[in-house]
Amino acid sequence: MGSIATTSLEARLLCRQNRLTNTSGVAPGYLQANLLVLPAKHASDFHNLCLRNPVACPLLGMSSKPGDPHTIKPSACIQSIDFDVRTDFPKYRVYKEGRYLSGHCNILDLWKEEHVAFLIGCSFSFEDALTAAGLQPRHQQTNSIVAMYKSNIPLLPAGIFTGGRCIVSMRPYRPEQIDRVREVTRPYLSTHGEPVAWGWDGAKELGILDVDSPDFGDAQVFEDGDVPVFWACGVTPQMAVEAAGDRIDGLVFAHEPGHMLVTDWTAADLQKLQSNNL
Amino acid sequence: MGSIATTSLEARLLCRQNRLTNTSGVAPGYLQANLLVLPAKHASDFHNLCLRNPVACPLLGMSSKPGDPHTIKPSACIQSIDFDVRTDFPKYRVYKEGRYLSGHCNILDLWKEEHVAFLIGCSFSFEDALTAAGLQPRHQQTNSIVAMYKSNIPLLPAGIFTGGRCIVSMRPYRPEQIDRVREVTRPYLSTHGEPVAWGWDGAKELGILDVDSPDFGDAQVFEDGDVPVFWACGVTPQMAVEAAGDRIDGLVFAHEPGHMLVTDWTAADLQKLQSNNL
Structure with missing residues (x-):
């Protein structure tokens, strides 16, 4: 940088x-x-x-x-x-x-x-708000790129764009922080808003079996008790293009x-x- | 009626x-x-x-x-x-x-x-347009209620509404009619728009294994060569309420x-x- x-x-x-x-x-x-x-x-x-x-x-x-x-x-x-x-x-x-x-x-x-x-x-747009709430994203603390994954959430088709799936970004948080993380990011409807899934069960539901192997960006450091929290990601259109x-x-x-x-x-x-x- | x-x-x-x-x-x-x-x-x-x-x-x-x-x-x-x-x-x-x-x-x-x-x-809103295009929905021809199913498309969470899934409505069409069906319903963005999935593979992707057993409405008559075409359905909020x-x-x-x-x-x-x- x-x-x-x-x-x-x-x-x-x-x-x-x-x-x-x-x-x-x-x-x-x-x-x-x-x-x-x-x-x-x-x-x-x-x-x-x-x-x-x-x-x-x-x-x-x-x-x-x-x-x-x-x-x-x-x-x-x-x-x-x-x-x-x-x-x-x-x-x-x-x-x-x-x-x-x-x-x-x-x-x-x-x-x-x-x-x-x-x-x-x-989603970088709401990271200042997370930081202001004492919830600075891990990738900012470690000076790395946020981890991004292909998920199994279907993109609802439009014209030639069929068969795509959503990309999600991931930030680690402790379970007791998740309600607050959801609240802080909720108003940011135009920049992905609140998370789409969280916790290890959430990862499984998205079809993400190995959080240490992101499809884009860098693997994130998990501290004791952290769980993954996932937001929709604007890299998704690139998946739609690949599917088209x-x-x-x-x-x-x-x-x-x-x-x-x-x-x-x-x-x-x-x-x-x-x-x-x- | x-x-x-x-x-x-x-x-x-x-x-x-x-x-x-x-x-x-x-x-x-x-x-x-x-x-x-x-x-x-x-x-x-x-x-x-x-x-x-x-x-x-x-x-x-x-x-x-x-x-x-x-x-x-x-x-x-x-x-x-x-x-x-x-x-x-x-x-x-x-x-x-x-x-x-x-x-x-x-x-x-x-x-x-x-x-x-x-x-x-x-989706009843675009049925007139389908009929005008020579694609009258089967349930209108048979005077029954459109078939509706629980799908596995996740509802993206908002506040207390987590864990819901989309309901879809289904109308049978022949494979060669699907491009036209998609075109006719595409402008109806405010009433579910174009289909979310179609064909027998599409049914499988939505997790709908038996089209003859809808969760709401009536089973539909399939004619030779027909495949199911699925649209998102406004019964979905009721599933969100159940999940909440x-x-x-x-x-x-x-x-x-x-x-x-x-x-x-x-x-x-x-x-x-x-x-x-x-």
Whole structure:
């Protein structure tokens, strides 16, 4: 990790210069975002996938028009006019026909007029609140990347996106802390909200048999009596892309897990972001 | 079934008079709703449950204030001033501490000042569109109640509502019809939208081993080559209530499966109801 940014704009500039990698704990109070970029012809199906699976894929923003890497709607999401979705994440992943091809520091040369970007809420957004409540996530204490796993929670299908499963992130806590952990993260509906499962039985229900072997990120240190607590994770769209396979025509870009965009949304915007006004 | 109503208001009046039961095919073009009524202290958790599980529990409306059985917000949902959520469904179910107690034609005597009603989208709403596309659901052809099953799709937890599973409704179709069935129902995001699974493998994935033994409604007639097609179902909140058990303090009311409220929302309002404006 390079210098620590304290504002969203500073964080994005450091990422653009490739001076920041793991964004956990960066720019406290700002909501962080996962990325999925895909050809416009698939945007409607992917948009439906997000609406049907808002815990794993909560939408924070999207390209205001195909091919434009600079403007995100709603405009409150990213307010700096020099924003570039092709450079302002620390690291990118490139997929072709649902298969991971390669990692990149930016996607300037790969971006085409057909591309539409979706910004999806990230659980890093509620980690400040956990820390403020005396519940700092273990991966921040150990300066590692949060552990992420493929779970058996089905992604409810939308168009070409069928057969996907949810990715979950995991933070160890003691059983007596779980009620408070649930309470603190509950309001963060737009950034995965409260946990989807907890405890060793919860891990089993998700089909996660070995917490020491995460599919992304780093294995976490368990202290005496700790149990795993799982949240839905915005890496999930990458699983949806893998499951869609060659039904996707054109290159797809995503962020490298743990390497997020810091948006201009703050915790104060959560109510506004809540998708249903009832 | 009594006389067939052609408008939402006519349908509600017939239900109030207990002259209508199965509402499938009633008042074409209007969106139909499932019901869950619970004590105000649990309303926030249930609201979160709906926002986190919008395919099974899409919110069409809710009580404008606790204890008021007459007004629903948004007001476009129910526009008649003499509306009464305690009488305008054909049949009701009463739950105590998560257990089904009894069936009722109305809940006038059971309703208390603490009660809050939630109206949840129903798949009957897209059956007119299926019929218009030459894909009339089998249960309409045979004058039976759609088959409904407990599935193993987890309901993502919210507050006291943990451990629930989704209910699904099932309509038989031929494999070559499924693409079209998915297309026709896809826009109905607020009334369960496109199917969650289909085919015999899909049934197996949902944990439904015997389609001839539905948990609610009637077994459906399969013709040669038909396979089951499953949609999320608004009976799901009743499973969430069962799973919450004695964490629920006070009486809970729901509709009898297949016996819905006809709202004043129409298919033309679907775009407006779509929960995320991005």
